[in-house]
Amino acid sequence: MKRFVISCALVLLMTGAAQAQVREPAGPDSTLAALVAELGTNNPEIAAARREVDMRSARIAPAGTPPDPTLSIGYMSGFARPPFFPSSATPNAFRQVGVSQEIPYPGKLSLRSRIAAIDADAARWSVEDTRLQLAAELKAMYFEYQFASRSLDIVRRNREVLDQFRQIAESRFSVGQAIQQDVLKAQLEISGLIERTTVLERQRDALRARINGLLYREPDAPLNPELPFATLPLPMDAAALRAQALERYPALKRDEQQITKAQQQLSLARKEYLPDFGINVTAQQAPGDMPWMYGVDFMVKVPIFWQRRQRPMVAEAAAGLEAGRRVRDTTVARAGAMVGELHVNATSARRLMDLYSGSVLPQARLTLESSRAAYEVGTIDFLTLLTSVTAVLDNEIALQEQIAQYRQALARLEALVGTELIR
Numbered sequence: 001m002k003r004f005v006i007s008c009a010l011v012l013l014m015t016g017a018a019q020a021q022v023r024e025p026a027g028p029d030s031t032l033a034a035l036v037a038e039l040g041t042n043n044p045e046i047a048a049a050r051r052e053v054d055m056r057s058a059r060i061a062p063a064g065t066p067p068d069p070t071l072s073i074g075y076m077s078g079f080a081r082p083p084f085f086p087s088s089a090t091p092n093a094f095r096q097v098g099v100s101q102e103i104p105y106p107g108k109l110s111l112r113s114r115i116a117a118i119d120a121d122a123a124r125w126s127v128e129d130t131r132l133q134l135a136a137e138l139k140a141m142y143f144e145y146q147f148a149s150r151s152l153d154i155v156r157r158n159r160e161v162l163d164q165f166r167q168i169a170e171s172r173f174s175v176g177q178a179i180q181q182d183v184l185k186a187q188l189e190i191s192g193l194i195e196r197t198t199v200l201e202r203q204r205d206a207l208r209a210r211i212n213g214l215l216y217r218e219p220d221a222p223l224n225p226e227l228p229f230a231t232l233p234l235p236m237d238a239a240a241l242r243a244q245a246l247e248r249y250p251a252l253k254r255d256e257q258q259i260t261k262a263q264q265q266l267s268l269a270r271k272e273y274l275p276d277f278g279i280n281v282t283a284q285q286a287p288g289d290m291p292w293m294y295g296v297d298f299m300v301k302v303p304i305f306w307q308r309r310q311r312p313m314v315a316e317a318a319a320g321l322e323a324g325r326r327v328r329d330t331t332v333a334r335a336g337a338m339v340g341e342l343h344v345n346a347t348s349a350r351r352l353m354d355l356y357s358g359s360v361l362p363q364a365r366l367t368l369e370s371s372r373a374a375y376e377v378g379t380i381d382f383l384t385l386l387t388s389v390t391a392v393l394d395n396e397i398a399l400q401e402q403i404a405q406y407r408q409a410l411a412r413l414e415a416l417v418g419t420e421l422i423r
Helices: 002-021 032-042 044-057 108-174 180-214 238-248 250-271 310-376 382-417
Strands: 070-076 094-103 277-285 293-300
Touching (some): 032 044, 032 108, 044 108, 108 180, 108 250, 108 382, 180 382, 238 250, 238 310, 238 382, 310 382
Antiparallel strands (some): 277 293
């Protein structure tokens, strides 16, 4: 009977991980891709970034529109006469109607319109960068949530196994075939797993709340930890990934647009040295039988304060251009470093996954099977058997941890290289 219980416990221990991998999806979500799509639809930060694009796009037309004309109506007469009603008794009184229009120097309006359009394009790249970053964060947190859920299943399964071994130790102790230390050690290990279960439950619930926050859901909304998805192999080497990041990274595209915008702003600042023009057309009528008279004035705005106005504007635009280039260089350096780091993380996690699944975990399970057989015939003590059980538990959790870290590295690479690696 004892051998049957031990065998059942080992079957539970060695097949539980495989059963956890093939559980049917449950809950409101169908796939991980559906979760990412929900993020793009509901996340407030992405929605705010899109409205920022709308706001900047609305500035394009006004930026290239000439100033509004000015309409004026005037009257000149003596102080004793009411306005706009000249009398023939006041020979010098007259009515006046005029319209004036300011005309910017040729090229200024087109530059302002171009600057506004480039600013809107930069905002669009910011939206894409925000979307990819949040999608990567969502996937990374989901894989951590999945790791916590799977680890919780492993710990609970091992707790059941240890509880069965504890019962065996108690029964053997009752008949004098084991010592009390075996029972106490089993109880201590079970208490440790209870503590570990509590920590993992807290970690899982916190991650679920954070994920639901990204999706703009209620914090305690249910979340299936086994959503289906496809994982592509780690592509290329680090150098090729860095080249791909330089070509597709949205933040870099945004910085390049900001540099182009700064170049146009510098051109506009230099054009401010050139004068703007104005034209004024007026019509006047004196009292009596005097006919309407017309006048046209042509005006030039002379930038006589260029040292205090235009020259600082050029200096400001030049500094902004240099700052934009430095920001772009910083983004390039940071992207290259992040790609290299994530590539190393993914590569090492992949190797450790193969190591745990190919040799370490099978060897731990074989050791446990050997320890079980030796314990049945009394050649080893209970503590050795317990150590073998703990080794299987630790290695199963370590395997799940490396799987999560590998997938997290791929998810974060997506935001840099612009290629979907987890679908």
